[in-house]
Amino acid sequence: MGVIEQKANTGIFKINEHPGRTHFGGDMQTNFYPPDRLEQNSLLTDQIDTLWERGFSSFENIASLQEIAELKGICERLIFAGKGAREGALFDFVGDNPLASTGLTQLSMPSNFNQRLRRTPYHKRLEVLARQVLGPQARFAGDHLFYKPPVAGPETPWHQDEAFHDPRFNYKEVSFWLPLQPATIENGCLRFISGSHLWSVQPHRKIPGKERSHGIECYDGFDPGDAIYCPVPVGGCTVHLGRTLHGAGPNRTETARFAYVVVFDIPATVSKEHREFSWLEQKTTRDEIEAKWMQGRGKVVALYRRVMRRNNLNPHRLYFGLKRRLWSLVQGRKRI
Numbered sequence: 001m002g003v004i005e006q007k008a009n010t011g012i013f014k015i016n017e018h019p020g021r022t023h024f025g026g027d028m029q030t031n032f033y034p035p036d037r038l039e040q041n042s043l044l045t046d047q048i049d050t051l052w053e054r055g056f057s058s059f060e061n062i063a064s065l066q067e068i069a070e071l072k073g074i075c076e077r078l079i080f081a082g083k084g085a086r087e088g089a090l091f092d093f094v095g096d097n098p099l100a101s102t103g104l105t106q107l108s109m110p111s112n113f114n115q116r117l118r119r120t121p122y123h124k125r126l127e128v129l130a131r132q133v134l135g136p137q138a139r140f141a142g143d144h145l146f147y148k149p150p151v152a153g154p155e156t157p158w159h160q161d162e163a164f165h166d167p168r169f170n171y172k173e174v175s176f177w178l179p180l181q182p183a184t185i186e187n188g189c190l191r192f193i194s195g196s197h198l199w200s201v202q203p204h205r206k207i208p209g210k211e212r213s214h215g216i217e218c219y220d221g222f223d224p225g226d227a228i229y230c231p232v233p234v235g236g237c238t239v240h241l242g243r244t245l246h247g248a249g250p251n252r253t254e255t256a257r258f259a260y261v262v263v264f265d266i267p268a269t270v271s272k273e274h275r276e277f278s279w280l281e282q283k284t285t286r287d288e289i290e291a292k293w294m295q296g297r298g299k300v301v302a303l304y305r306r307v308m309r310r311n312n313l314n315p316h317r318l319y320f321g322l323k324r325r326l327w328s329l330v331q332g333r334k335r336i
Helices: 045-054 065-080 121-134 285-294 298-309 315-331
Strands: 003-006 013-016 029-032 056-059 090-092 105-108 139-148 156-159 169-179 190-192 204-206 216-218 237-241 246-248 257-270
Touching (some): 045 056, 045 237, 065 105, 065 121, 065 139, 090 285, 121 257, 285 298
Parallel strands (some): 156 216
Antiparallel strands (some): 169 237, 204 216
C-alpha cells in the first residue's frame, strides 16, 4: 500500500506510494480520514460539531454484521430482480444501461419495493442520529441503493446532492451512506471536499457524452486534488450534508460494491436568491420512463406511497409545504 503518514495537527492521514515524493493529483498520494466510533448509538457533541465543520464524517460501527447481512440480502434481490425498472426508479447513473458491467446502477426509493428497509433497527437508529444533526423536525426523505460492478465499475462523478433539487428552495439534509461490504479506496469508497457544504451550489453539467443519463457532474469551483477519502469497514458508514461536494472512485476489485443510502431532511424553505440549475432542464431516459408510468396507474401508486410515508401529516412539514405552494402560485410558477 505504501507508507501511511499523518499530517501535522490534523486528523488527516495520507498514503504515499513513493515516500519522499509529493503528488496530490494522482494515485501516488491519497488523503483519508480514519472512521470515528459511535458511543451507545449516539453522536457526541464534538462529533456533531465536526460534521458541521467539515461537512462529512465517518463511523466504523453504525450497524451490526447481522444487520448488514439482512440489508445486503434485501438489496441484492431488489437490484437483480430489476425492481423499479418499469417506473424509472432503476437506472444507470452514468449511462443508459442499468446492470451493465460498466454502469453505475441506482435504485431510487428501494423501501417502496421492500418496506422492511424502513422497519429495521438500523433505520430507527438513523432517525435518532438525524435528529441530533438537524433537530427534532428531521424526517425520512428517501433512500437509494447503488450497485457498482466489479473490475469495471465506473467513478461516481463529483456532485452536490442539492444540485438535483428544485433551485427555488433551500434544503437542509443529511445522508447516511452504508456500504454493504468494506468500502476501500480500491472499490470506490466516498471522497469529499472538506468545507464545501458552506459553499453555494457549484456549477454542474450533464456528463459529457452521456447527456441522457440521470447523473450530473460538478466541473468547476474546486480542486479534486483536495479530496479526502473515507474508507470504512463492514458495519461502518459515512455521513454528509446536502451541499457537501462528494464522489467516489471506480471499483477495480473482483467484488461488486453495494451501498445503501438513507436521507433525512427538514422542510425546505423559499430561497432568498434567484437560482437556475440548467443541468436539470434536459429530459433523461429515466424521466421519460417515469412520465409514461405516471400516465397510467403509476399516479395512484405514487400518491399511495406518499401518504404512507406520513411526512405530509406532520403539522410542521404541512405548514412549510403549504407555504411553498402558496409562494409558487403567487409567483405564477410551476407547483412542486
